[in-house]
Amino acid sequence: MYRAIILIGILFLTSSAIAPSYPCSIDLPAGERISCSKEVSAVVRPAGSVRTDTIKMRGMRFSPKIIEIAAGDTVLWVNDSNNWHNAELEDGSYATPLIKKGETVRRRFDKPGIYKYYCQPHKFMGMKGTIIVR
Ligand SMILES: [Cu+2]
Secondary structure (H helix, E strand, C coil), X not given: CHHHHHHHHHHHHHHHHHCCCCCCEEECCCCCEEECCCCCCCCCCCCCCCCEEEEEEECCEEECCXXXXXXXXXXXXXXXXXXXXXXXXXXXXXXXXXXXXXXXXXXXXXXXXXXXXXXHHHXXXXXXXXXXXX
């Protein structure tokens, strides 16, 4: 009996944790705005196909600054500049180590949502980016 109650509790907690919750629009550093639907649309790619999208760290910015990928895809940050950079999600859930010139770091994004991130050493210079996972 107790096991059943605990199991139901776990299922409830898990389902509420998985339930999507992300804003309909986000504010970007330059004052631009992105609109997005509350319901994230289905993955566009055929089942089983994933890909890697590259974000270059160039000068004091991420290029592209905003990228849209499908759930399950991988982002590859490539440091193409002489400075050391990193990428940290604003919610604090993930941070790359410092990436030197010519080095790369990759991370897979499985959960749809809007991930805003910044470079810790150059955040004050506006080195920020956004990854939209559909
Ligand atoms: Cu940087």
